[in-house]
Amino acid sequence: MKALCIFLALVFVAFALLQLNDPDPIHWTLGYLAVAVSCGLAASGRFPKWWLWGVTAVMGLWTLSATPGIVHWAQAGFPDITEHMQAGNPLIEETREFLGLLMATGTMLFLSSVKPRR
Numbered sequence: 591m592k593a594l595c596i597f598l599a600l601v602f603v604a605f606a607l608l609q610l611n612d613p614d615p616i617h618w619t620l621g622y623l624a625v626a627v628s629c630g631l632a633a634s635g636r637f638p639k640w641w642l643w644g645v646t647a648v649m650g651l652w653t654l655s656a657t658p659g660i661v662h663w664a665q666a667g668f669p670d671i672t673e674h675m676q677a678g679n680p681l682i683e684e685t686r687e688f689l690g691l692l693m694a695t696g697t698m699l700f701l702s703s704v705k706p707r708r
Contacts, residue, residue: 591704595633598697602626605690621649625694632701639702646698653691659684 606622609615624645631638663671663685671685 592633595629595701599626599629599633602629602694602697605694621652622690622694625649625697628698628701632704637704642698642702646695646702649691649695649698653688653695656684656688656691660688663688 602622602625606619606626609618609622612618628642628645631641659681662681663669666681669681671682673682
């Protein structure tokens, strides 16, 4: 469990760093860093439930707010999202954002459901 949490912390730090070149980097970077900190806390055996559930709630609500992006992707027939993003076609960015938020929320739900070792 500890190794998995450390791995997830590193993944979400990488996600946060990749957001630094985004046009709106602050909330994305802080969101991914909050998940990374949560993973680090879990790896260290600290489980402040208020923090874990707070970050889980924020990420969950954020994911729900991004749901239209994934719906548009599905309505468009699931086109390739590995292409370069274009200003005239926000579908790729919206889909990627939703998937990133879904991973973050899933990670937080996982961390929030784990019992700390004593």
